[in-house]
Amino acid sequence: MSNIRDVAQLAGVSVATVSRALQQPDLVSLKTRTKVLSAVKQLGYKPNLMAVRFRSGKTRNLVVLVPTVANVFFARVISGMQQAAHDKGYSLLLCNTLADEAMEQSYARMVHTSQADGLIQLRAHNPFAQLEMKTGSVLPMVNACEVLDRIACPTVLLDNRSAACAMTEHLLQLGHKRIAMIKGPARSPLTRDRVAGYRDALDAAGVAFDESLLYPGDFTLQSGHKAATELLALAKPPTAVFCENDEMAIGAIQGIKQAGLSVPGDVSVAGFDDISFAAFSDPPLTTIAQPAEEFGSTAVSLLIDLLDGRLGKAPKVILPFDLIQRDSTGPAPAGSG
């Protein structure tokens, strides 16, 4: 690997001139610039970015904490992040946390050890307040998809409450009265918002809220299956199930079918996210579409703005949702409710 000194020597100029010829060509005479560029080409010189970044103190790396890349929705978000990061000259250091806090902390520390400039997290259960206390320094962080309550932090999110409300209204309009919700972990703000939207719609329609219809899942296909199976075993089972993501909805559909019931004939099912599989389930899934890639690109933009000091006070960017009506939701069975 040739370095800037080799280039300088070959071009017969100083290293400073080489650096300027490449970084601020205006400061170098045409004649010299030509000589330098010719030497660069001849040697196949590529600046050592490790050195550049060490000198500048900017790594141009961003840590991304993802609960699980196996989640199709997150995969799309990551895709959007990667594209945006690349466009702006940044790279992503991906961490699949798998709910392992030690792993999260370990990656978050990369910002303090100059391996990354900032951090993006999706679905933040555990804020890094603790870590920040300990190190005393601030961690440039952006949150995507889920709002962090305890920390003022730039965030890009959906109006989850309104979206959940809209879907619940859709089910109410179809005549459903017993609408179950397969939600996420109880402590998650995301779940809290969506449950709130669900209750908003019930309240507005004068339908009593029934705690037993609220079932906690963990966003996996399996948990959707289990939840639906148990909900159907209730004394007064639901005629509609609203799931907090599409994976659980697809799992729920299988559970309902295995119980000998039809979707949406006996039970309607709605999802959230509009992953690619949603349109290919049987029946195709009614769901809330989120601009997943845009979540990613917006999060990256926010973080870079934050790093460049171009950001005011922790903005919250709200992206639009879209209720996609397919065949998994239909009129409530006659005589129900």
Next chain:
Amino acid sequence: MSNIRDVAQLAGVSVATVSRALQQPDLVSLKTRTKVLSAVKQLGYKPNLMAVRFRSGKTRNLVVLVPTVANVFFARVISGMQQAAHDKGYSLLLCNTLADEAMEQSYARMVHTSQADGLIQLRAHNPFAQLEMKTGSVLPMVNACEVLDRIACPTVLLDNRSAACAMTEHLLQLGHKRIAMIKGPARSPLTRDRVAGYRDALDAAGVAFDESLLYPGDFTLQSGHKAATELLALAKPPTAVFCENDEMAIGAIQGIKQAGLSVPGDVSVAGFDDISFAAFSDPPLTTIAQPAEEFGSTAVSLLIDLLDGRLGKAPKVILPFDLIQRDSTGPAPAGSG
């Protein structure tokens, strides 16, 4: 951010001693070590890894080129890579290539600009021979999931030919004679191997190969749907469809159902990969399970071994597969063939 000089000053020793106290404690007296560690703790000192890596010339970053992270199988592979990389002190720079060669080249160049030590690619259509020629230097690279023909390169892969043969045999044993295959892009070595396995089984069973039953897809749900629809429109449609991945199989199932046929009553469908959705399709999908996470971890191990000069001549690691029989494959309809 405090640096090693701050620590040295506070501890009343030289920077060299601080460095040794942290890197090679045996070379430092207990008394001095204690002083240093105390100063480290008091200042919250964390070594600047940017500096360490610049000095050492090792970035401890690995570039990962993924055709698309939206593919569930690849997501699992990445998960395995991330885990293994973290365990060994490496980070992953993820690139979602989306079949964009410019993007691939751009990320591959990161190795030449000292942003990464090596590269892992999945499904390599375009070898970097060209890039290597141009730069003259070798690119430490490992290939996963798909073998690269033109370059001798450490690889971790499945015996795709045997796996495809096994699945085809499974269908033959069920009495199917007209077995279609929804394959990937024609130029892919992966597809070539799997088609070869498919033909091996047909030949062994004395079933004539029919070119019209070989349909090229692109690994998406949509392409599986389209392929199945068109295959069923043939004068002599297949009674079984073997898809090169589960997404296409799930798409195919939908296409078959929409044509008014049942799976597996009229047409059996088999997939490849055993993604999480496979067990939740309707009917649950018969497929080939691959140790996806192990692909990832093995690829990372191979690359690190390669970087450390611990590798002989481009080994090919072959991981085992498992035929998972579910309900999407059944006996050929009576009177077929």
Next chain:
DNA sequence: TATATTAATGTAACCGATATCATTTATAAG
């Protein structure tokens, strides 16, 4: 032509750690 001003280039410090080599201090052997 002399002088002021600007453009072009060079010199060298610097970023933060590591590691070589030199030097001092502690221990062992005679």
Next chain:
DNA sequence: CTTATAAATGATATCGGTTACATTAATATA
């Protein structure tokens, strides 16, 4: 109590760029 040997520590060059400052060359102004 020396002297030889080992252990502990310090001073400093180094990695490859960038950049502040110094210096020289070129042009403009009087």
